[in-house]
Amino acid sequence: MTSKLLTFLLLAIGLSSCEKIDVGRIENLNGGIIHVIGHGGAGFQSAFNELPENSMSSIERAIEVYNAEGVEIDIQLTKDEQLVAYHDNKLETSTDGFGYIYQNTLAELKNVHYNNEFYATLFLKESIISLEEVLLYFSSRRIKPQLHLDLRTWLFDSEKYTEDEFLKVYVEKIIDVVTKYNYQSNTYIGSSSKKALKYSFEIDSSIRLMYETENISEELNYLTANNIHGIIAYNDRISIGAIQLAQHNNIRVLLFNVKSQNSIVEAVNKHPEYIITDNIPKLQQVLY
Amino acid sequence: MKNRINKGIILLLFLISSADTKAQESTNVFSASAEHNTFLSFTGLNLSMMLVGNYKNHSLGVGINSSLQNSYFPYQRTNGIIADYKYYFLTAKNIKGFVSINYNNKNYSPLGRNVTKENKIHEYVYNNGFITRLYKSLWIGNSIGFGGYTERYYDVSEQTYNIKSGFNYRLNAILKYDF
Numbered sequence: 001m002t003s004k005l006l007t008f009l010l011l012a013i014g015l016s017s018c019e020k021i022d023v024g025r026i027e028n029l030n031g032g033i034i035h036v037i038g039h040g041g042a043g044f045q046s047a048f049n050e051l052p053e054n055s056m057s058s059i060e061r062a063i064e065v066y067n068a069e070g071v072e073i074d075i076q077l078t079k080d081e082q083l084v085a086y087h088d089n090k091l092e093t094s095t096d097g098f099g100y101i102y103q104n105t106l107a108e109l110k111n112v113h114y115n116n117e118f119y120a121t122l123f124l125k126e127s128i129i130s131l132e133e134v135l136l137y138f139s140s141r142r143i144k145p146q147l148h149l150d151l152r153t154w155l156f157d158s159e160k161y162t163e164d165e166f167l168k169v170y171v172e173k174i175i176d177v178v179t180k181y182n183y184q185s186n187t188y189i190g191s192s193s194k195k196a197l198k199y200s201f202e203i204d205s206s207i208r209l210m211y212e213t214e215n216i217s218e219e220l221n222y223l224t225a226n227n228i229h230g231i232i233a234y235n236d237r238i239s240i241g242a243i244q245l246a247q248h249n250n251i252r253v254l255l256f257n258v259k260s261q262n263s264i265v266e267a268v269n270k271h272p273e274y275i276i277t278d279n280i281p282k283l284q285q286v287l288y
Numbered sequence: 289m290k291n292r293i294n295k296g297i298i299l300l301l302f303l304i305s306s307a308d309t310k311a312q313e314s315t316n317v318f319s320a321s322a323e324h325n326t327f328l329s330f331t332g333l334n335l336s337m338m339l340v341g342n343y344k345n346h347s348l349g350v351g352i353n354s355s356l357q358n359s360y361f362p363y364q365r366t367n368g369i370i371a372d373y374k375y376y377f378l379t380a381k382n383i384k385g386f387v388s389i390n391y392n393n394k395n396y397s398p399l400g401r402n403v404t405k406e407n408k409i410h411e412y413v414y415n416n417g418f419i420t421r422l423y424k425s426l427w428i429g430n431s432i433g434f435g436g437y438t439e440r441y442y443d444v445s446e447q448t449y450n451i452k453s454g455f456n457y458r459l460n461a462i463l464k465y466d467f
Contacts, residue, residue, distance in 0.1 A: 048332065064443050066398070067400025067444055122455070124455075141446065142445045143444070143445035284399035285399060288399050288400065
């Protein structure tokens with residue numbers, strides 16, 4: 001009985017890991033190509049992925065070693081109105097720093113190091129990087145990687161700005177830096193804030209805008225009337241029908257929260273144009 | 289400060305355990321063993337099989353290793369060679385303590401669009417561990433090590449080979465059989 005059970009389990013594991021996708025039959029607005037985008041660089045930090053998200057070493061690994069087609073990074077505004085890549089609300093959750101990004105200057109943040117994982121704490125000296133550093137690196141490359149910017153529109157000093165004031169300064173600063181490196185055609189600005197996307201379009205209409213939503217039918221009018229390039233959606237919260245509706249209206253789809261084998265297969269089978277993943281090699285195994 | 293304390297503790301542990309403990313039993317004859325290692329390192333989860341020559345307190349093993357990792361690292365199902373030198377500072381009847389220097393490499397074909405060139409990664413680690421007799425000639429044990437890696441990879445965009453180096457670690461489970 002035990003041996004039969006063991007055989008069954010082994011077969012189940014074997015079969016589950018052998019699921020294949022006919023990538024030749026992918027139909028989307030990119031001509032069947034799904035762009036592989038690294039989440040925070042080479043994926044969020046874990047026991048199997050030592051490099052901290054949004055760090056330069058993680059971004060370089062995604063682009064140079066893994067051959068990802070782009071990365072998604074989280075952008076926040078510092079006290080001195082510089083732009084840095086950092087995900088969490090507060091510094092102490094992932095670094096040896098304290099407080100919010102907007103309470104620190106860029107110079108102060110250069111002395112803040114990632115320390116929330118054994119390998120990073122012991123061996124790495126990765127500090128918080130500026131958006132300008134990323135653009136300097138990307139613009140120097142022959143094949144320009146896609147730069148997906150996730151706006152952290154709720155992280156600002158409410159004593160210094162109103163929400164509208166902050167969004168204008170924030171978006172303007174982003175577009176200034178992107179324009180300085182002539183990187184508009186490879187930059188995607190993603191947000192759930194319609195105001196931020198509106199300001200971005202008003203300043204530079206050439207930058208692609210990505211709106212975060214899973215309610216395609218409800219938001220279709222907004223998406224088509226406001227020059228939105230695509231939507232950003234949780235892989236597990238959006239149906240194939242909703243994706244097809246978006247694509248039918250010339251709206252691209254970017255799926256995220258894609259990490260495990262099952263979620264990767266599920267995401268690829270939805271035929272999006274972009275997938276942001278924490279596991280670039282695994283997604284590439286499925287696609288190539 | 290926290291980093292310095294961590295590094296200091298690890299260095300201290302190495303120095304203490306690497307000190308030349310009085311050997312309780314030593315052998316002068318040459319012997320051979322087979323050693324199987326399962327280890328976690330920068331390249332993920334790996335298996336290796338080595339033929340080992342033992343002389344006095346020294347042993348040298350050479351064999352093949354293969355990466356099992358199929359996530360996060362593009363090194364899955366890749367093979368390479370492994371070499372391991374051990375010095376047994378403790379050789380009791382049923383337990384042996386050792387320090388070792390381990391080298392392994394792997395060639396792998398990276399994934400991605402239009403990637404054709406092969407990459408190579410080298411790992412070199414100083415280890416500290418022990419093995420204990422499980423049954424007659426069969427020993428089990430483990431070791432922990434720190435060292436470095438050097439990766440030579442092809443940058444598709446720039447069409448150049450680049451070299452990246454960094455720190456490495458190694459958590460190793462050992463199964464050894466003395467012939």
